[in-house]
Amino acid sequence: MLSLQHVSKYYQAGGNKNIVLNDISLEIDEGEFISIMGPSGSGKSTLLNVIGMLDEPSEGYHYFVGNAVHQLKEKQRSALYKQYIGFVFQAYHLIDELTVYENIETPLIYQDFKGAERKAMVADMLDRFQIVGKKDLFPAQLSGGQQQLVGIARALIAKPKLLLADEPTGNLNSKQGMEIMELFRKLNKEDGVTIIQVTHSEKNAEYGSRIINLLDGKVDSSRKF
């Protein structure tokens, strides 16, 4: 599905080159559920952002469903991104001024879905996540777990092929975290969504089909289950 070849990312800080990603090469197939692990500062989030096209690598080649991402223009990249990728954040990042319903609806607006179609899709999603009763609440009125559920619902609304999650359970207690992980597993198995998550938790990592360990911007180890 996607492939990174010799990808590096560094910042110029003072006279020093601050290397975040160091010559990473990676192949990911459709249907995989990957957990990226590693100590703080090892480049996990940066790697995820590069995969998700939110960040650009300093060097290397990046292919995504047959497209050479490193050669695409901003606009084309954005179109590709809209069509294939959903993002889930540790801090949920819901828009405070919008209700649950409107938050979930927003990606559809950017993809030019018609009003009636949007309504049906959001209703379906609310139903599936069992949050119909909360659709008119604002994020501040929800618990962390509920907010993250909305965040995931929003990420999935446009039926992405690839779901990227940056420590999705980081701000949740273990019970809430487990529920989210169960949800991920179900999405992966039943709907065939490719998932890449960054996590600190060994336990959560084991929900995946492959664990990639990063250290100092390099792939330290990779094991499949």
Place this chain on the structure above:
Amino acid sequence: MIKNYLKIAWRNIVSNKVYSAINILGLAAGMAVALLIGLWVFNEFSYDKFLPNYKQLYRVDLNFTSQHDGEHTQQAVPIPLVEVLRKEVPGIKRVAETDWVGWQWHDLLVGDKKLYLGGGATHPDFLNIFQYPFVKGNARAALTETYSIVLTESTAKALFGNEDPINKYVRFDNKQNLKVTGVLKDIPKNATLQFSFLTPFSFKEQTESWMKDARTTWTNNSFNEFVELEPGVTSAQIAPKIKNIVYQKSPQLRVAKPEVILHPLADWHLYSDFKNGKEAGGFIDYVRMFSIIGMLVLIIACINFMNLSTARSEKRAREVGVRKAIGSQRKDLIFQFLTESILITFIAFLFSILFTQLALPFFNELISSSISIPYGNPLFWCMMICYVLITGLLAGSRPAFYLSSFNPVTVLKGAIQVGKAAALPRKILVVLQFSCSIALIISTIIVYQQIQYAKSRPTGYNADRLMMTDMSGDLETHYAALKNDLLASGMVESVASASSPITNVYSHMSLDKWPGKNPGDESVNIGAISVSDTYLKTLGMSLVEGHDFSSSWSADTNNVIVNEAVIKRIGFKNPINKIIDYSMGNKRRIIGVVKDALMESPFFPVQPAIFNHGRGGNNIMYRLAKNVNTQDAIQKITKIFNTYNPAYPYIYQFVDEEYNHKFNLEMLVGKLAGVFAGLAIFISCLGLFGLAAYVAEQRTKEIGIRKVLGASISQVWLLLSKDFILLVIISCVIASPIALYFLRNWLQKYDYRITIGPGVFVLSAIVAIVITLITISFQAIKAALMNPVKSLRSE
């Protein structure tokens, strides 16, 4: 999509009430100012354009050239010119000779109703040239009979009530009966020619003795003439044909090189100044100046919006990050933020309509106009929609482009303080804002200084308790008796008559010969005033040398008194008893030299003037006795005037009030500049208030730490204030030379003017700094008083 944007915009407005209020209020004030000025400018440009054929209408002017004054342009032309234009110049459709329409005051009498009103005498074609709409009668027939009169609707109403005035008679100056042959709709306020009635020019010629030879005298430049050109004919085509008419026909005037020119009606109001015989601006300069000021105030308001939006961008940054992460493109975000700013602008616009509506009565009174918001005009609303869109785009462009440029990864990490990144452009905008405001403050002060300077100029006479009344109707015949009664009443201490009021000079003559004149010297244009023997005494003018007129005017037939300006102009030494020759060979002996009195513009040197002893005149001037009650005095004086002049209403003016009218234009400019300076500084401060709140909020933690380390409240206050004060000082430095440049140019117009000293700039700077300090201190002190434990705990 728009619905979604509007929704989030609305929720943002509601959830940040103070910030939104500042934004909307500031923008509304700015928009109201721009709207008000826009309406005013529109009104100024609309002058005289209500006439259907205004593009083909012109006034005939004359250029004269003299060594001393250069080329000057006058509206006063001789009557014979009209016949030449009418008969000999193809392309001219109609010509009308008139006297000074609107400035001829006459008494209109119907039954017991007496009115003293300004009107004019015109050739019948005047009403065909200027197609004022008729309520009754028509342009073809009105004014064709010699003893007829045309009234405006309100004059007719005042004289005849609700009766039909047509074919009824008006007693004119208590001498003739004139038949009403037409009623015009009231002349709109945006017309240059303002009058209450018109009489036929032939009536003037038949009844006024001095008009006897006017129709054939080329040197009697006392009339106005108007022409209508044939459709399709331009003034450029006519100009060469008429230029030399007076030069050819009048050998006497040849020395002054007369040139006939046409001044288009469309330019009368805004381009009324002439320089070297050509149009050279006029009120248009002020219209332009205030248009610029209006735009500046609007820009200041827009800057507030930009500044507050970008300062608060930290709050919106996360939203930008999220939206980008869920598929928004930059253009979507730009569109979103512009939608938002247009929504806010629209709300501000509604407020600005309200503000304008509330301000209009005051504004109209201030500038004596009758401007209103044209609610029923669809074009107005189209323009207003554009106005909202343009203002919204102007105000929203910077936040939109700035906010949409955020990198989602960095803003979502919360790693950078986005608000700070925009600090420099924000500071530049604040400086721009304050530079405009300070320049306006400086301008206001200078304009008032100039007015004050000219006002405090010695006038050469004493205006205290001095009143004047036109010598109308029977007053001239009964003058001696009137004077006696006035003095006997004890209300008046002195009475005089003259051919011009002290605030004007009606007649000019030419001083042709004087002892010691070089052959090359040209004649001098001098004001000529015929006065009674009590004139100098009544007005409080003092003689420098020589003596006053005697009590017998026949003994003084050959005597004149001149003012100092004459002596200076012709370089006279020992003028007493010298014989001079003015006005076509009349030899006169100078018996006295009087101190210069300021009769014309207070901004220019006193012009040469000559006084002769004469009876009668156009004006009676009288000084109330000391310590009399003005109300009582006027009551008693009214009775006396009414006995001697029963057909005329008693109308009086106080000389000091009349004199103050000479400052009308400058006062108008001063008042407007003051109002706009006030608004500009208010809007700027509103923005500053918001910025100070933001900065205080952003530095809460820093302030907490500093207080824990022992900083006093005043130190914290200084810390928060000094940045803003620095910006204001920079603004002063930028504004001062710019204001200096423009004000110097403005002052060039006046011969009698102030020199701009450094004090004004220091004063303006102090005013600006004090206002700034007051504005930001509220926030700074609030922040300084905060309990540091609280602010640190929240981290």
